[in-house]
Amino acid sequence: MAVSANRLELLQIADAVAREKSIDKGIVIAAMADAIQKAARSRYGQETNIRADINPQTGEMKLQRLMEVVEDVEEPARQIPLSLARARNPDAQVGDFIAEQLPPMDFGRIAAQSAKQVIVQKVREAERDRQYDEYKDRIGEIVNGTVKRVEYGNVIVDLGRGEGIIRRDELIPRETFKYGDRVRAYVYDVRREQRGPQIFLSRTHPQFMAKLFTMEVPEIYDGIIEIRSVARDPGSRAKIAVISRDSSIDPVGACVGMRGSRVQAVVAELQGEKIDIIPWNENAASFIVNALQPAEVSKVVLDEDAERIEVVVPDDQLSLAIGRRGQNVRLASQLTGWDIDILTEEEESQRRQKEFVERSTLFMDALNVDEMVGQVLASEGFTSVEELAYVESGEIASIDGFDDDTAEEIQARAREYLERIEAEQDAKRRELGVSDELREIPGLTTAMMVKLGEDGVKTIEDFAGYAVDDLVGWKERKDGENKFFPGVLSDFDVSRADAEQMVMAARLKAGWISSDDLETEAEAEEAEPVEG
Numbered sequence: 212m213a214v215s216a217n218r219l220e221l222l223q224i225a226d227a228v229a230r231e232k233s234i235d236k237g238i239v240i241a242a243m244a245d246a247i248q249k250a251a252r253s254r255y256g257q258e259t260n261i262r263a264d265i266n267p268q269t270g271e272m273k274l275q276r277l278m279e280v281v282e283d284v285e286e287p288a289r290q291i292p293l294s295l296a297r298a299r300n301p302d303a304q305v306g307d308f309i310a311e312q313l314p315p316m317d318f319g320r321i322a323a324q325s326a327k328q329v330i331v332q333k334v335r336e337a338e339r340d341r342q343y344d345e346y347k348d349r350i351g352e353i354v355n356g357t358v359k360r361v362e363y364g365n366v367i368v369d370l371g372r373g374e375g376i377i378r379r380d381e382l383i384p385r386e387t388f389k390y391g392d393r394v395r396a397y398v399y400d401v402r403r404e405q406r407g408p409q410i411f412l413s414r415t416h417p418q419f420m421a422k423l424f425t426m427e428v429p430e431i432y433d434g435i436i437e438i439r440s441v442a443r444d445p446g447s448r449a450k451i452a453v454i455s456r457d458s459s460i461d462p463v464g465a466c467v468g469m470r471g472s473r474v475q476a477v478v479a480e481l482q483g484e485k486i487d488i489i490p491w492n493e494n495a496a497s498f499i500v501n502a503l504q505p506a507e508v509s510k511v512v513l514d515e516d517a518e519r520i521e522v523v524v525p526d527d528q529l530s531l532a533i534g535r536r537g538q539n540v541r542l543a544s545q546l547t548g549w550d551i552d553i554l555t556e557e558e559e560s561q562r563r564q565k566e567f568v569e570r571s572t573l574f575m576d577a578l579n580v581d582e583m584v585g586q587v588l589a590s591e592g593f594t595s596v597e598e599l600a601y602v603e604s605g606e607i608a609s610i611d612g613f614d615d616d617t618a619e620e621i622q623a624r625a626r627e628y629l630e631r632i633e634a635e636q637d638a639k640r641r642e643l644g645v646s647d648e649l650r651e652i653p654g655l656t657t658a659m660m661v662k663l664g665e666d667g668v669k670t671i672e673d674f675a676g677y678a679v680d681d682l683v684g685w686k687e688r689k690d691g692e693n694k695f696f697p698g699v700l701s702d703f704d705v706s707r708a709d710a711e712q713m714v715m716a717a718r719l720k721a722g723w724i725s726s727d728d729l730e731t732e733a734e735a736e737e738a739e740p741v742e743g
Contacts, residue, residue: 240265247274280307342373346410347401353422354412358392368394368412375410383414383446383482395480397422415445420486423477424451428466436462439491442545444538449484450502450546454491463488489546495520499551502543506532509556519550526555550686550695570594577628578621587612588621600625636661644669652716654709659700666699675717682710 247263260277281292282305356368356375364379366388377396388394396412397419413419421438430436436455443449453462466488467474474486487505492498496511499520510523524532532553533540544551554562567589575585577596591610593599599607600622607618636657643664648671649655668674683705684698700710718724 240267277308280305342410343401343403346373346398349398350401351418351422352398353395353419353426354398355393355395358388358390358394360390361388366394368396370410373410375412377412377414381411381413381415383484385446386414386482414481415443417441417443417449420449420451420477420481420484423480424466424473427473427476428468430455430460430462430465435460436465440546440548442542443484444542446482446484448487448534448538448542449481450487450489450542452489452491452498452502452546463490487542495547495549499543499547499549502546503532503539503551506539508532510559519552521552521554523554523556523559526557529553529555574599578624580621580624584621596625596628600629633657640664646670648720649674651720652713654705654713656703659703659705662699662702668699671717672721675714675721675723677714677717679707679710679714682714683707 244263244265247265248261252259252261260279262275262277263273283292354370354375356370359367359369359374361367364382366377366382368375368377375396375398377394381396382388396414397416398410399413399416399418400411402409402411418441420443421441424438425431428436431438431453435457436453439452439454441449441451451466453466455462455465465473474488478484478486489498489501489504492501496513499511499522500508503522503524506524506528508522508524508528512521512523514520522532531539534542540551540553567586570589570593571582571585573585573596574580574588574593575582578584578599587610588599593602602622604615604618604622607613607621608615640657640660643661645660645664646669649660649663652671652674663674668677677699680698682698682700684696684701686695698710705713715724719726
């Protein structure tokens, strides 16, 4: 290849490469110019500063050697003294560059091979950039492709303008592909890597099923029906929660379709995965009852702070509610975001009886009353000595067989018991070396301070170092289930909001933050947009 090659032919080659690789023609021309520069340096010396320009309209090439204008020449191949530079250009200044036109040259075999490598490398880099830019914006979409090869269980998919990979753990169990098979998958990640952009595909991702429903159900595509959450046990069973923005449209019926045509199309794509379509409900109890279908539920008890729910089912519904290997309750838990405990009616009755006996015994011991009085108080719904001590005395006096004098006596004994326990706890607190100043933190009781002392916390500064999770505990999702790790104050009725206020109060007293910081933070939280 020579610099004097047919200009039209050069532009045609650039056009052809740009079209074939789906990259900009300017990138190909720039790569050619880089290649010519590299080949020219091998002719004139690697230390020479050479610039090649190709006119993208005419294909005309210019080869120039650039010389930097300096006072004292240290590199003769790249620099020119100011006196010589001004002989060529009277306006030359130190730091300018003087361009010297070089004659057309013929490339030798080695130089031509080197130029070819430069062009191939630049074009490949441009192709990778194009592929990354194209697919990074397609995360969350479904793509169609053809199986190119299967390596160690991973499926490499030809996407036409790119190549994706479905890793073995992202394939539906017992699903096999061979060369040439058509495959549909969900793009869940696109990364730049050393060997080029990697497009990661999945057929097990929960959103793969959601996107399939979007393709099959026009109402979802149009936004009339919204998919709120999805839970999958790939290849076996799935649950999807839907809600309609139009009260005249049944979201479950629309997703099922005429004679089940819509849901069956999704099931067929997912290799026969059974799909439960659940109507979403903002009432957590109702939503969880729906999510446990097809099991029937007798009663639910919510603990909103711990995000746990207790579900009571008839004895004959227990196996159906739990599902094979716990599948039904696990999927319902993933769908709703709540930890679900399932009890039979008999188990719940036994537990209620046990709690009744424990409360009765507590009242008998704390108030020094007989078994009958303890049982009456427990059956009336009183759960703690604190409740008895500070409730309106009329509530106790209104119990059958009780009068005002009895109510006063019970409350006096309850307060006396609490004072004794408080004194014992305070003595233990002092023994542990917990500072009195911790009492200044709102909401922190003596019993809590004992727990803190047992955890090695003695001063305001020690307490200020806690994170909220350290106090109330935290959850981690393992093997599809939420596992709870208790905090120092998990045995007490302390919410996350209460714990956060305690920690902030301690940091304020310790001087770690100022009241202005708290106000700024509160203003920032108020300014945050609420997601609908």
